[in-house]
Amino acid sequence: xxxxxxxxxxxxxxxxxxxxxxxxxxxxxxxxxxxxxxxxxxxxxxxxxxxxxxxxxxxxxxxxxxxxxxxxxxxxxxxxxxxxxxxxxxxxxxxxxxxxxxxxxxxxxxxxxxxxxxxxxxxxxxxxxxxxxxxxxxxxxxxxxxxxxxxxxxxxxxxxxxxxxxxxxxxxxxxxxxxxxxxxxxxxxxxxxxxxxxxxxxxxxxxxxxxxxxxxxxxxxxxxxxxxxxxxxxxxxxxxxxxxxxxxxxxxxxxxxxxxxxxxxxxxxxxxxxxxxxxxxxxxxxxxxxxxxxxxxxxxxxxxxxxxxxxxxxxxxxxxxxxxxxxxxxxxxxxxxxxxxxxxxxxxxxxxxxxxxxxxxxxxxxxxxxxxxxxxxxxxxxxxxxxxxxxxxxxxxxxxxxxxxxxxxxxxxxxxxxxxxxxxxxxxxxxxxxxxxxxxxxxxxxxxxxxxxxxxxxxxxxxxxxxxxxxxxxxxxxxxxxxxxxxxxxxxxxxxxxxxxxxxxxxxxxxxxxxxxxxxxxxxxxxxxxxxxxxxxxxxxxxxxxxxxxxxxxxxxxxxxxxxxxxxxxxxxxxxxxxxxxxxxxxxxxxxxxxxxxxxxxxxxxxxxxxxxxxxxxxxxxxxxxxxxxxxxxxxxxxxxxxxxxxxxxxxxxxxxxxxxxxxxxxxxxxxxxxxxxxxxxxxxxxxxxxxxxxxxxxxxxxxxxxxxxxxxxxxxxxxxxxxxxxxxxxxxxxxxxxxxxxxxxxxxxxxxxxxxxxxxxxxxxxxxxxxxxxxxxxxxxxxxxxxxxxxxxxxxxxxxxxxxxxxxxxxxxxxxxxxxxxxxxxxxxxxxxxxxxxxxxxxxxxxxxxxxxxxxxxxxxx
RNA sequence: GCCCAGGUGGUGGAAUUGGUAGACACGCAGGUCUCAGAAGCCUGUGCCGCGAGGUGUGCGGGUUCGAGUCCCGCCCUGGGCACCA
Numbered sequence: 001x002x003x004x005x006x007x008x009x010x011x012x013x014x015x016x017x018x019x020x021x022x023x024x025x026x027x028x029x030x031x032x033x034x035x036x037x038x039x040x041x042x043x044x045x046x047x048x049x050x051x052x053x054x055x056x057x058x059x060x061x062x063x064x065x066x067x068x069x070x071x072x073x074x075x076x077x078x079x080x081x082x083x084x085x086x087x088x089x090x091x092x093x094x095x096x097x098x099x100x101x102x103x104x105x106x107x108x109x110x111x112x113x114x115x116x117x118x119x120x121x122x123x124x125x126x127x128x129x130x131x132x133x134x135x136x137x138x139x140x141x142x143x144x145x146x147x148x149x150x151x152x153x154x155x156x157x158x159x160x161x162x163x164x165x166x167x168x169x170x171x172x173x174x175x176x177x178x179x180x181x182x183x184x185x186x187x188x189x190x191x192x193x194x195x196x197x198x199x200x201x202x203x204x205x206x207x208x209x210x211x212x213x214x215x216x217x218x219x220x221x222x223x224x225x226x227x228x229x230x231x232x233x234x235x236x237x238x239x240x241x242x243x244x245x246x247x248x249x250x251x252x253x254x255x256x257x258x259x260x261x262x263x264x265x266x267x268x269x270x271x272x273x274x275x276x277x278x279x280x281x282x283x284x285x286x287x288x289x290x291x292x293x294x295x296x297x298x299x300x301x302x303x304x305x306x307x308x309x310x311x312x313x314x315x316x317x318x319x320x321x322x323x324x325x326x327x328x329x330x331x332x333x334x335x336x337x338x339x340x341x342x343x344x345x346x347x348x349x350x351x352x353x354x355x356x357x358x359x360x361x362x363x364x365x366x367x368x369x370x371x372x373x374x375x376x377x378x379x380x381x382x383x384x385x386x387x388x389x390x391x392x393x394x395x396x397x398x399x400x401x402x403x404x405x406x407x408x409x410x411x412x413x414x415x416x417x418x419x420x421x422x423x424x425x426x427x428x429x430x431x432x433x434x435x436x437x438x439x440x441x442x443x444x445x446x447x448x449x450x451x452x453x454x455x456x457x458x459x460x461x462x463x464x465x466x467x468x469x470x471x472x473x474x475x476x477x478x479x480x481x482x483x484x485x486x487x488x489x490x491x492x493x494x495x496x497x498x499x500x501x502x503x504x505x506x507x508x509x510x511x512x513x514x515x516x517x518x519x520x521x522x523x524x525x526x527x528x529x530x531x532x533x534x535x536x537x538x539x540x541x542x543x544x545x546x547x548x549x550x551x552x553x554x555x556x557x558x559x560x561x562x563x564x565x566x567x568x569x570x571x572x573x574x575x576x577x578x579x580x581x582x583x584x585x586x587x588x589x590x591x592x593x594x595x596x597x598x599x600x601x602x603x604x605x606x607x608x609x610x611x612x613x614x615x616x617x618x619x620x621x622x623x624x625x626x627x628x629x630x631x632x633x634x635x636x637x638x639x640x641x642x643x644x645x646x647x648x649x650x651x652x653x654x655x656x657x658x659x660x661x662x663x664x665x666x667x668x669x670x671x672x673x674x675x676x677x678x679x680x681x682x683x684x685x686x687x688x689x690x691x692x693x694x695x696x697x698x699x700x701x702x703x704x705x706x707x708x709x710x711x712x713x714x715x716x717x718x719x720x721x722x723x724x725x726x727x728x729x730x731x732x733x734x735x736x737x738x739x740x741x742x743x744x745x746x747x748x749x750x751x752x753x754x755x756x757x758x759x760x761x762x763x764x765x766x767x768x769x770x771x772x773x774x775x776x777x778x779x780x781x782x783x784x785x786x787x788x789x790x791x792x793x794x795x796x797x798x799x800x801x802x803x804x805x806x807x808x809x810x811x812x813x814x815x816x817x818x819x820x821x822x823x824x825x826x827x828x829x830x831x832x833x834x835x836x837x838x839x840x841x842x843x844x845x846x847x848x849x850x851x852x853x854x855x856x857x858x859x860x861x862x863x
Numbered sequence: 864g865c866c867c868a869g870g871u872g873g874u875g876g877a878a879u880u881g882g883u884a885g886a887c888a889c890g891c892a893g894g895u896c897u898c899a900g901a902a903g904c905c906u907g908u909g910c911c912g913c914g915a916g917g918u919g920u921g922c923g924g925g926u927u928c929g930a931g932u933c934c935c936g937c938c939c940u941g942g943g944c945a946c947c948a
Contacts (some may be wrong), residue, residue: 218867222943231890232948251948264948306946336947343948350946424947450913585940661888663876667869668941678888681903688903733879737887744887747904806883811929813883851928857882861928 009685010651016769017783027067027122028786029078032576037073039559039577040067041556043585043593044082044129046548048089048110052115053633054641054659054671059582059584060621061656062665062730064121068766069727071122072790078577079122080559081107082129087548091436092166094495101436103496105132115643118767119652122786127562131551136436136558138486139568140550143600145441145479146607151462152198155477162190167497169433192501193468195431195440195544199599203227203423206598209758216666219590226591233408235342235417237263237315242727244274247315247326250422251336253344254411255403258392259365260342261355263315263326264308267291268334275326284309284328289331306331308353318416319407320393329354330485337422345382352382364381365392366400384846428596430547435495435504441480441487441522443516447569449537450476456535458519478539484521489545505543512541552593553600556580556615568609579615587621594619620730625662626670633671641671653768654680660732660767679736684772685743686764688759690775697754697778705753713797715745716756720793723763732767739764754779758793807832808859809841817858825852832858 308329411417561569627639
């Protein structure tokens with residue numbers, strides 16, 4: 001027999017329902033609605049030329065299931081999508097082909113959109129956004145200007161990764177092991193003028209506010225570690241050499257101050273020259289050159305072998321006045337703390353190694369508290385454990401935590417130090433020397449013009465001017481007026497950066513060099529005569545662009561009110577939709593994207609633009625789908641699976657179901673092409689059960705509900721219960737297992753009531769929406785299925801009047817009995833005694849103990 | 864080196880959080896239907912053993928009537944950080 005039903009044909013069903021949803025605006029989020037809202041967000045994709053691979057729809061399927069489920073639960077659901085479309089690959093494609101990156105980006109987006117639509121995700125396409133759309137990046141630029149005006153953006157000469165082969169600057173994350181991530185070219189450090197955002201001003205709040213977030217612990221920990229708060233003290237060491245300010249160090253262990261036998265400053269420390277004595281000069285210079293030649297990679301590679309050189313100078317310990325030699329060594333980093341440390345070799349691993357190598361004295365100042373009384377073996381140095389102070393005049397005997405407070409207080413009283421907090425977090429390097437990014441809406445003017453602009457009071461400027469100097473000339477930053485945004489990218493002839501490392505925009509002199517009116521924002525070519533009228537100044541535009549992170553820092557806010565022309569979103573929509581109730585995306589963004597977005601969000605909250613100060617209350621990371629070979633999917637390995645192939649062969653519903661059936665959402669799991677058959681068979685089975693030969697309802701479906709077996713009814717209610725619970729907790733794999741159990745039970749049943757059939761199809765709908773709409777319609781329901789209330793389970797159907805009890809003898813399973821649900825231990829024991837197969841184990845034995853757990857186990861302990 | 868997650872059949876995974884280990888699915892074997900095959904359906908399938916039975920959740924200990932689950936010590940895999948003073 002071929003089959004008794006019209007075949008399940010995904011290729012006709014799926015496009016039909018996709019058109020139906022689109023034509024009926026089925027997934028449009030309602031503007032004003034009395035319903036409770038639910039906002040489910042995916043991390044929007046970068047539309048690469050390679051198109052989607054099956055990893056993308058894993059997270060998207062999860063959020064789609066939740067969206068459809070929440071709609072059936074009566075929520076007004078916002079489920080949007082968009083494109084994070086600025087970025088390096090499009091730019092490199094442009095360099096190679098000479099075509100505008102926008103052209104290529106648009107083609108990629110069209111391909112991504114087609115692929116995503118083919119999977120039947122219930123996005124509200126009316127709210128689609130694109131970070132490269134001027135109407136979008138106008139607000140990215142606007143946010144930047146708010147940061148600028150509040151002193152949170154500044155320029156600084158910064159060492160950056162420069163790749164000579166690619167002729168471009170690379171971000172840290174684009175450099176792997178000293179090579180460019182793309183192309184594997186060597187990179188080098190170059191100091192270039194950069195825009196930097198003062199994220200460190202928010203370090204404390206970014207850290208403290210993590211606490212209230214419903215995020216994976218590992219992600220919170222990663223952000224904590226990244227922010228890297230440590231409490232300690234700043235200590236001022238006087239210098240023997242006249243005419244120098246104190247040498248300031250940061251330490252987390254001020255209690256060990258009297259054990260400091262030397263100081264170390266980083267090779268880049270500004271005091272290196274000043275502290276180097278004449279006779280040490282040659283050695284120091286040689287060492288400094290050697291350190292400078294090391295790449296960061298080498299410097300960490302050689303982490304174990306410490307090296308350094310004596311400066312010839314001494315500092316004075318502020319507490320006991322001892323002379324302390326000052327060394328220069330690259331194990332001290334200029335980028336952390338003050339770039340100088342007090343070295344306590346007795347109680348620090350690194351200082352100890354260094355002291356050993358250069359035969360510097362080691363003075364122990366902490367001793368385990370019970371050392372002297374108990375005569376425990378003298379601790380090996382370096383000793384970093386708990387204890388009390390020794391050899392510390394005035395502080396000996398104090399517990400180190402007490403000494404820490406006391407020494408810090410004494411230093412403070414003398415003006416020689418104070419308690420401080422240090423962060424590993426650095427300010428955010430925000431500029432890129434690239435074409436395909438948001439132009440930074442700043443122009444540069446000279447000092448006199450800046451002064452007059454400031455005096456005019458017509459332009460909002462930061463309290464401290466942002467400026468830089470080049471060839472002896474100072475340039476001052478002036479914002480482009482908000483209402484002239486967006487500042488669009490000029491057309492350029494070449495997308496290659498200049499050899500000096502400047503952005504390709506620098507080559508567009510007609511765009512860069514201008515007469516500028518700061519109040520109106522008007523500008524014209526500098527090559528023509530200065531226009532008449534008030535306020536015109538000679539200016540040149542900033543040529544750096546923003547990094548890809550910029551557009552993704554706030555995109556979730558735009559979805560709420562995507563067409564708003566006067567604000568990033570209206571206050572009403574921001575209040576109604578709030579922030580996403582669930583945010584799903586890869587763990588690779590655990591730190592940077594999520595930290596940057598939190599930073600911007602807090603700034604926008606502070607200036608009254610947003611009613612909430614954290615963007616993502618609940619976060620979930622989907623795992624990675626590996627190739628068949630267990631390796632990460634990549635073009636090079638040839639193990640990439642395209643969703644297109646699966647949609648064609650098995651359909652979107654099957655792909656969605658399989659992605660969810662593979663394992664827990666958060667797990668890393670390999671793709672197995674054979675496994676997909678299992679879920680496909682499941683869908684065909686469901687189809688066969690409900691659809692008859694003619695394509696109408698199968699004869700098995702009965703309008704007489706009493707024809708349905710009690711067992712099937714019970715299984716249905718177990719399934720409603722489990723699927724509901726699992727969807728709420730994003731455990732889709734077990735939800736699908738349960739639906740398979742139902743289908744298997746159904747297959748063995750003679751009849752199913754129409755209402756039960758409908759309920760089951762409703763459960764399946766979020767997972768496999770196309771087949772479910774089709775079945776729903778065949779069963780007489782009106783599309784779309786999601787507007788019909790989610791089935792509720794009847795708990796009374798799940799209680800049984802008997803219980804199955806596993807019987808163990810001495811912890812070993814020996815059989816099971818079925819007894820009334822209300823049975824107590826005595827009744828259970830009686831039942832066991834009448835069951836020969838179990839009772840035989842008890843003959844002649846003494847019962848020592850009986851453990852009875854109702855409905856679970858009866859364990860009889862015998863001697 | 865430090866921090867985190869994880870290790871369960873031939874495979875992906877499940878296990879009510881201390882109570883029948885292996886749900887569901889893949890694969891495999893046998894059967895049914897068929898001229899034949901595909902699909903479907905039925906049965907079996909952790910390992911050892913003909914069997915009774917034994918044994919089994921990375922390894923070694925421990926707690927408990929009872930441990931995949933809790934504790935101690937290792938090993939391995941994946942992720943993050945890495946001279947952070």
